[in-house]
Structures are given as C-alpha cells and as structure tokens.
Amino acid sequence: MDAATISRLSQGVLNVTPGALLMMAVGGILLYLAIEKDYEPVLLLPIGAGCILANLPLSPLVAEGGLLTILAKFGVDNELYPLLIFIGIRSSIGS
Structure with a gap:
C-alpha cells in the first residue's frame, strides 16, 4: 500500500x-x-x-443519498416507523 x-x-x-x-x-x-x-x-x-x-x-450511511438518509426520508417523514413500533409492541404483548 x-x-x-x-x-x-x-x-x-x-x-x-x-x-x-x-x-x-x-x-x-x-x-x-x-x-x-x-x-x-x-x-x-x-x-x-x-x-x-x-x-x-x-460514513456513507449518513451522506446525502446514503442508507440512513433514505430510511429517514421514507420512515420518519412519512411517519411509518411509529406505526411499525406500535404494531410490534402490540404483537409482542399478544391478544
């Protein structure tokens, strides 16, 4: 090198x-x-x-167009993650 x-x-x-x-x-x-x-x-x-x-x-994960930017754009801006968290908590509690 x-x-x-x-x-x-x-x-x-x-x-x-x-x-x-x-x-x-x-x-x-x-x-x-x-x-x-x-x-x-x-x-x-x-x-x-x-x-x-x-x-x-x-890290390229946090750069513009990186993985975390894409996840934030589609999950946080659309409020998808809170929905998935509450579904996961509800399913772990059971019915």
Whole structure:
C-alpha cells in the first residue's frame, strides 16, 4: 500500500470525536441490554443500532443519498416507523 491509500483509509479514524465515541458506547450498551438481558428488545435493539450507525465517522450511511438518509426520508417523514413500533409492541404483548 502506498501512503495515499493509508491516508485515505485513516481519515475516518482521525475524525472520530469524543461525543461520537460516547454515543457508540451508549449504543453498544443498549444492544447488550436488548440481546443479553432481554430488556425491551423491540425498542432497544433498533435504538442501539441506530446510535452506532449514525455516529460512524465519515460514513456513507449518513451522506446525502446514503442508507440512513433514505430510511429517514421514507420512515420518519412519512411517519411509518411509529406505526411499525406500535404494531410490534402490540404483537409482542399478544391478544
């Protein structure tokens, strides 16, 4: 590998902020609680995954036209996610 390739690969690591590290740790804790301790996995699992994905440095997931932008456009703007969350909670409670 040449120096330009190494520099390009290390850009994401160099742009990590303490706030992003803290939020990724919070996301990891939420994932741990959802998977290992089985505390509200329907709610904590997507919240923890979102915390980690949204704080990845220089990630194409959060760039314009990236995966999280598309999910926000179709789920948040159309208010689809609250509906799916309430359906999931209702189905987990049972009838």
